[in-house]
Amino acid sequence: xxxxxxxxxxxxxxxxxxxxxxxxxxxxxxxxxxxxxxxxxxxxxxxxxxxxxxxxxxxxxxxxxxxxxxxxxxxxxxxxxxxxxxxxxxxxxxxxxxxxxxxxxxxxxxxxxxxxxxxxxxxxxxxxxxxxxxxxxxxxxxxxxxx
Amino acid sequence: xxxxxxxxxxxxxxxxxxxxxxxxxxxxxxxxxxxxxxxxxxxxxxxxxxxxxxxxxxxxxxxxxxxxxxxxxxxxxxxxxxxxxxxxxxxxxxxxxxxxxxxxxxxxxxxxxxxxxxxxxxxxxxxxxxxxxxxx
Numbered sequence: 001x002x003x004x005x006x007x008x009x010x011x012x013x014x015x016x017x018x019x020x021x022x023x024x025x026x027x028x029x030x031x032x033x034x035x036x037x038x039x040x041x042x043x044x045x046x047x048x049x050x051x052x053x054x055x056x057x058x059x060x061x062x063x064x065x066x067x068x069x070x071x072x073x074x075x076x077x078x079x080x081x082x083x084x085x086x087x088x089x090x091x092x093x094x095x096x097x098x099x100x101x102x103x104x105x106x107x108x109x110x111x112x113x114x115x116x117x118x119x120x121x122x123x124x125x126x127x128x129x130x131x132x133x134x135x136x137x138x139x140x141x142x143x144x145x146x147x
Numbered sequence: 148x149x150x151x152x153x154x155x156x157x158x159x160x161x162x163x164x165x166x167x168x169x170x171x172x173x174x175x176x177x178x179x180x181x182x183x184x185x186x187x188x189x190x191x192x193x194x195x196x197x198x199x200x201x202x203x204x205x206x207x208x209x210x211x212x213x214x215x216x217x218x219x220x221x222x223x224x225x226x227x228x229x230x231x232x233x234x235x236x237x238x239x240x241x242x243x244x245x246x247x248x249x250x251x252x253x254x255x256x257x258x259x260x261x262x263x264x265x266x267x268x269x270x271x272x273x274x275x276x277x278x279x280x281x282x283x
Contacts, residue, residue: 008218014225018274021227022254055226074261 009055016041017055020048021063028067029091034060065101068092072102076114083110152199154190157230157275158206158220162187164272165203172249175201184208201232224274231276239281243267 009017020037037060038048052060068090075086084095087110092098102110159165169175169191178200179190186208192200206220223229236242240257246269247253254268254276266280 008222009226011221011225014222015274018225018227018270019252022252022270026253026255 007054009051013051014055016043017048017052020052020060021056024060024064024067028064029071029089031091031093032064034064037064065092066105068098069102069105072098072110073106073113073117076110077117079114083114086110154200154202155232156202156204157232157271158224158273159189159203159271160221160224160273162189162203162205165189168251168271169201169203172246172251227270227274227276229274231278234277234279235282236279237282239265239267239279242279243269 020041023037023040024032034045034049038045041048043051049059049061052058052063056063058066071090072086075081075089076083081089083099087095087098090098099109102113106113108116166177166189169189170177174193175191176194177189177191179188181188181190186205188205189203190200191203206224207217209217212220220229243257247256252270252272254270255266257265257267259265264280266278268276268278271277
């Protein structure tokens with residue numbers, strides 16, 4: 001650390017990180033964890049987490065959970081599934097972790113979101129609905145920056 | 148006004164790899180292949196759409212970039228956050244199956260997206276994201 005190259009991640013490693021990130025996008029609903037992701041690119045979990053954070057500004061675990069919450073939001077908006085069903089459907093194995101993370105990212109617990117959001121995007125073009133309903137990671141960052 | 152889109156640009160890191168992808172995997176025709184100083188510019192496009200091309204260019208050739216900026220562009224390409232293109236196909240699933248069988252880097256298998264399209268996503272050899280959606 002603190003090397004002269006400014007701690008830049010080598011290009012070859014960035015390519016591996018991109019493959020990890022794409023895999024999260026593709027397989028987030030499966031029981032993925034950081035160890036499995038790291039094995040896929042022959043890195044240790046700790047090394048992967050450090051490099052990923054340097055490249056993308058957040059840990060692979062955080063990115064994975066954000067993808068799951070994003071999908072969960074879409075499923076909850078449909079209103080035909082319970083919070084528990086949605087939790088497992090997006091790849092989370094713990095309802096507690098899911099609810100905590102959901103609340104951190106979205107601002108309300110999943111049960112409240114389910115009740116309130118069902119009608120929120122009615123009449124909105126699909127592309128707009130996707131944009132405006134995406135979890136905003138900066139919301140967290142801002143809160144962390146000024147508690 | 149009768150303006151059309153003539154060419155759009157995507158960066159490449161390796162002209163031969165780019166040809167292998169756009170010509171051999173996607174089936175695009177090669178309309179121009181220009182070399183200069185060891186660098187190559189490839190103009191490609193689908194046969195059925197002769198008036199619209201994609202130019203695959205060497206980003207390092209851009210004049211007026213600092214070394215730092217050049218490095219940042221290379222890093223963003225490698226990590227997959229630099230450039231993208233949206234394509235459409237008559238049968239996304241068949242197209243995807245052919246691409247996957249040809250060994251391209253898969254990002255997402257054909258999926259009905261909550262925003263209303265069926266699409267899939269792959270990366271070209273330079274890391275550019277190509278989404279292919281069902282034509283309607």
